[in-house]
Amino acid sequence: MVTRLTANLQLYGALSGEEQQVVESLVTSTRSTVVGEDLVVEGDAPTHCRVLLDGQAFRHRTLPDGRRQIMSFHIPGDVLDLQGMFLAMDHNVTALTTGEVGLVPHARLADVLEGYPRIARGFWRTSLIEAAIFREWMVGMGRRTAYARIAHLFCEMIVRFRAMGMVHQNRCHFPITQQHLSDSLGLSAVHTNRTLQALRGEGLLSFQHGELVVLDWPGLKAAGEFDAGYLHQSEIASLSLAGG
Amino acid sequence: MVTRLTANLQLYGALSGEEQQVVESLVTSTRSTVVGEDLVVEGDAPTHCRVLLDGQAFRHRTLPDGRRQIMSFHIPGDVLDLQGMFLAMDHNVTALTTGEVGLVPHARLADVLEGYPRIARGFWRTSLIEAAIFREWMVGMGRRTAYARIAHLFCEMIVRFRAMGMVHQNRCHFPITQQHLSDSLGLSAVHTNRTLQALRGEGLLSFQHGELVVLDWPGLKAAGEFDAGYLHQSEIASLSLAGG
DNA sequence: CGTGAACTTGAGATTTCTCAAGCGGGGTGG
DNA sequence: CCACCCCGCTTGAGAAATCTCAAGTTCACG
Numbered sequence: 136m137v138t139r140l141t142a143n144l145q146l147y148g149a150l151s152g153e154e155q156q157v158v159e160s161l162v163t164s165t166r167s168t169v170v171g172e173d174l175v176v177e178g179d180a181p182t183h184c185r186v187l188l189d190g191q192a193f194r195h196r197t198l199p200d201g202r203r204q205i206m207s208f209h210i211p212g213d214v215l216d217l218q219g220m221f222l223a224m225d226h227n228v229t230a231l232t233t234g235e236v237g238l239v240p241h242a243r244l245a246d247v248l249e250g251y252p253r254i255a256r257g258f259w260r261t262s263l264i265e266a267a268i269f270r271e272w273m274v275g276m277g278r279r280t281a282y283a284r285i286a287h288l289f290c291e292m293i294v295r296f297r298a299m300g301m302v303h304q305n306r307c308h309f310p311i312t313q314q315h316l317s318d319s320l321g322l323s324a325v326h327t328n329r330t331l332q333a334l335r336g337e338g339l340l341s342f343q344h345g346e347l348v349v350l351d352w353p354g355l356k357a358a359g360e361f362d363a364g365y366l367h368q369s370e371i372a373s374l375s376l377a378g379g
Numbered sequence: 380m381v382t383r384l385t386a387n388l389q390l391y392g393a394l395s396g397e398e399q400q401v402v403e404s405l406v407t408s409t410r411s412t413v414v415g416e417d418l419v420v421e422g423d424a425p426t427h428c429r430v431l432l433d434g435q436a437f438r439h440r441t442l443p444d445g446r447r448q449i450m451s452f453h454i455p456g457d458v459l460d461l462q463g464m465f466l467a468m469d470h471n472v473t474a475l476t477t478g479e480v481g482l483v484p485h486a487r488l489a490d491v492l493e494g495y496p497r498i499a500r501g502f503w504r505t506s507l508i509e510a511a512i513f514r515e516w517m518v519g520m521g522r523r524t525a526y527a528r529i530a531h532l533f534c535e536m537i538v539r540f541r542a543m544g545m546v547h548q549n550r551c552h553f554p555i556t557q558q559h560l561s562d563s564l565g566l567s568a569v570h571t572n573r574t575l576q577a578l579r580g581e582g583l584l585s586f587q588h589g590e591l592v593v594l595d596w597p598g599l600k601a602a603g604e605f606d607a608g609y610l611h612q613s614e615i616a617s618l619s620l621a622g623g
Numbered sequence: 624c625g626t627g628a629a630c631t632t633g634a635g636a637t638t639t640c641t642c643a644a645g646c647g648g649g650g651t652g653g
Numbered sequence: 654c655c656a657c658c659c660c661g662c663t664t665g666a667g668a669a670a671t672c673t674c675a676a677g678t679t680c681a682c683g
Contacts, residue, residue, distance in 0.1 A: 194514075196514070196518055198518070198522060198604065202522040203522070204517055204518040204521045204522045206514045206517055206518075217507075218507045218510075218511070220503075221500060221503045221504045221507055222504060222507055222508070222511075222611045223611070225511055225514075225608055225609045225611070226514065245496070248496075248499075249493070249496050249499075252489070252492075252493050255492075255493075256465060259464075259465045260465045260466060262506065262507070262510070263461075263462045263465055263466055263506070264466070265510065266462070266506070266509065266510045266513060267462070267466075267469055269510060269513035269514060269517065270438075270440070270450045270469075270470065270513060272517055273448055273450055273513065273516055273517060273520060273565075274440055274442070274448040274450075276517060276520040276521050276565055277448045277520050277562075277563075277564070277565025278442060278446040278447070278448045278565060318521075319521075320521070321517075321520060321521025321522060360442065364469055365469045367466045367467070367469075370466060370467065
């Protein structure tokens, strides 16, 4: 169950057997999640980091009048609140599915970060990649059309899912509604719906009942102006989990 | 000259005298910058981190057809490419002014991060705060009007400048053009211009010749729906540099 | 006094939004 | 087993925000 965390850290520089064991040992307990549950709440000053071991979640902030911005989607292997180790949380993370969260005591993580520089590098990298994804979303929201933004998001998710071995026959389970999609891209639900129809109409993808199917990868990449460089997966040693 | 780096790291948790000296000693050499110079270039896999000691800069990416998205503005004390320590750079950082950049050899920084956990925490914090700022910009671009977005950016910059002692009588030097402003907020230059006029018309601020003057702080905060929490400055021990 | 960059203005075009209504299917209570 | 209900999806149509193109102005600088 914990292996996806190891995989995620390892993605960007292989760890030794001992180091992998240390990473596995970080998770001292697990909790199951239910749909819609808040896994991390604004204002939290937690004593543990939460790692998503199974299921999916999204990071978001809601403004006083109800406008919502989703800032990221999370898949197994992702650390949900490394920030909580150093700063209070300034947003929420909510479960999209039932799943499982691992708890990593801050004290234990601090010891490991000090004692195992290569593991610390793994955490640094994932944290910096998350920031790179934020920047890429900024480029999308600032400078791309709705059409390209949607295509780009699906490209990104497919690549991330694939790295965790969660893509089969160009399909992956991605159980968000069109409203989630809108709130992540800065669009209205109506416009998202119509734009999604255009993407379908071009034969690029299908997306229904929480299942994303990429029908034309080159076409989708082109539509989204997608270049996976910012995910920094090419800086990977090996990708044992990769499926396809 | 190096003190703003120390101040920046210290903002989020005081360092001992020895630790401060270690931080100061990180910068082994400095280079002066000219306006428009690229300080960090996409594709770089640098051997040093660059710290902005004096002057200002912006982080951005330009798409093949010329659309540009600015992702952050940088002021003295900011580390420009901590990412380069762990990943290749995926965007550029360009100087807005003449100034000075300090070089920190990666090897030296790695040693210090391993040997001085409290300094490492300082770097973690600044890195996570940068990510928090990215998220806040996403909220703006996704869910705020042009009017609120502009107001919000100016609020953010004033608060950040103030923390570095760079605000005097509610004025600060912020030498960006309306085009920079547009590219950071995802707007056209024309619309930015007109919206800026509206903000001026409300008596909230003045912004010309690269000087920002806040005329009505409560009004500007309200216009920008600004809450400084995401900058995490309230988690500060003390703020010796703060001016006003 | 000429020049260029930045700023400003006008006006029509486009994207995207909002409001409002209708559809469809899965789950649940009767 | 069926009817109802709710949530998510879809559609229509007018409104608003924002963009683009194009021209003109201002001002610092040489």
